[in-house]
């Protein structure tokens with residue numbers, strides 16, 4: 579997403595390190611790095627939701643979320659070519675240390691139920707992480723996005739890289755704004771945004787500080 583200029587950057591969200599550290603060490607979040615079949619697996623588990631590092635088998639996750647309903651606030655369905663580019667990008671950015679994109683998995687679904695992740699971005703000339711998410715329509719409304727985003731926030735904090743994680747849901751995206759509130763992101767302001775490139779939209783800026 580590309581930002582439009584001109585809005586003050588006021589960050590008030592704060593999760594004390596003392597709160598995060600025990601969670602990362604032993605709490606509800608467990609992190610496992612595995613090497614299987616030559617590929618490194620990177621998994622986070624939280625409250626029954628497992629985040630898995632994006633792999634070359636995960637194009638169907640993007641395809642399943644490419645519906646009118648799922649992309650209503652994201653500019654509508656994308657072309658097959660664009661989905662393929664996104665698939666490659668999700669893996670390339672992780673390799674390059676620019677992003678962590680995950681599939682969202684549960685014990686009761688054979689296929690991933692959605693995606694969540696964060697990437698390096700800039701906000702008012704500050705280096706931040708920006709987060710995004712998607713849970714397939716039939717699996718919504720049971721707390722999956724909340725658990726997935728919480729694990730994601732803790733993973734971002736564990737990088738010890740950027741102090742602030744932002745999300746920018748469109749102001750009329752009721753579910754995504756409720757999700758931000760529910761996981762404890764702090765509302766900062768309404769801002770102008772551009773998504774997809776060339777399409778101006780109005781968003782809420784939500785953030786959490788990670789010290």
Ligand SMILES: CC(C)(COP(=O)(O)OP(=O)(O)OC[C@H]1O[C@@H](n2cnc3c(N)ncnc32)[C@H](O)[C@@H]1OP(=O)(O)O)[C@@H](O)C(=O)NCCC(=O)NCCS
Pocket residue numbers: 647648649651652710711712713714717718719720721722723724725746747748751752753754756757760
């Ligand atoms: C946003 C989204 C991920 C939520 O997934 P989910 O698994 O249903 O979310 P959860 O069950 O964890 O619920 C999180 C909050 O959203 C609310 N919510 C979920 N779906 C909602 C809906 N259709 N309308 C209103 N609120 C909704 C829940 O009630 C909950 O808030 P609460 O704790 O105040 O009750 C899902 O709707 C989605 O994938 N939307 C399309 C993708 C998208 O718009 N991404 C935006 C990127 S900025």
